[in-house]
Amino acid sequence: MDYFNHKNGKLFAENVDVEKITAEVGTPVYIYSKATFKEHLQRIQKAYSELDTTICYSVKACGNINILKFMAEAGSGFDIVSGGELYRVLQAGANSSKIVYAGVGKTDTEIIEALNAGIGYFNIESEAELQNLIRLAKQQGKQPKAALRVNPDVDLKTHRYDITGKKETKFGVDIDRAQKVFADYGRNEAVKLCAIHIHLGSAGLSVQPYVEAIKKILALIEQLRRDGFTIEAVNIGGGYGADYITGTAPTAADYAAAIVPLLKGKNLKLILEPGASIAANAAILVTQVLYLKTSGRKKFVIVDAGMNDLIRPPLYDAFHFIWPVNVSEKFVPRQRDRDLQLDGTEVVDVVGPICESADFFAKDRALPPVKRGDLLSIFTAGAYGFSMSSNYNARGRAPEVLVDGSEFKLIRKRETYEDLIALEK
16 A cells, blocks of 8 residues: 554654654655555556556656656656646656646647657647647647547546546547547648547546446447547546555556456557556655644644645545554554544544635544644645645645655755745745
């Protein structure tokens, strides 16, 4: 699952005492495990090794350049959604041919930057975008490859904000329209429309929707090939679940066991865009208890991290396991569970200092008793944690620390008050 574990009641990130990190850099702080990132990537690489597979890590999940560097060194490509992410991965030493570019609102400037970088594929989200890419490719004298993003109308059965593979979505074109797009644009000479892309959404916890979607897409590809179009690759996106609760998400091997047989012998390159399944378990957000408060029948644990540091609980109603960094042996958790209740725990709300009622990390959660100054760890915070953080309430964003075995280093400094106004002078 990851390399964050209690040893004799003390939480360690790989072989580093978490309390040692906070003593040096303060709280709140994001702490990443390099070994967890690499192990999750390697599991996916191994699971799909029978096919000609390119794994494109989704930068939006967690995009610190130091993380992107070692991911590139480990053989990962990258899934990007903006010019800024393109800049990040190129600075990290990415192989540009292993970059795929998604997003419904690519600007002309961003498209030209990607054309000049020689990326692998543009993921086309609409006919209007394809028309514009053709225009810009001619203008720049480039001939890029493109994958048409098709919505197979399959429900991932996750939070409504995470669903992207149904017909009624801003992403891609519906499957019934895909043949017309190829008929209208598939033989143009400026852009090689030679792949199909799907992305069902995020936080999936079942293999079956992917099986259903791939079967629909393979039927489409067979028809397109009969119509004379060359389809060389299928990109089945990301959205593969992570273990926010111990043992709840299918493993990479589970997904591959169902997916690989469908694609064997189809003469298709495979592209994957995993994000959370690599990054989520690879980080914790550590925060310090500021105050304890009782209001009516409610008990609140007020901490120094806020929704500006981790917005997933109020935005997606997301569960994150929370536990003290230091506990007695009787409180060492054997698994991470929504309903974990050990003798001696008390039910509390864990909330932050932001001036919003939505500023919470957990409600009605059983925790061991804590006091002012204690440290809490918010687990599975690597995906869409720091990357979605903000300066709301004029709060500086938290630092990021990377642990590698018995060593750790600061890979992003804590923002200062001066940083908050630097671009306004």
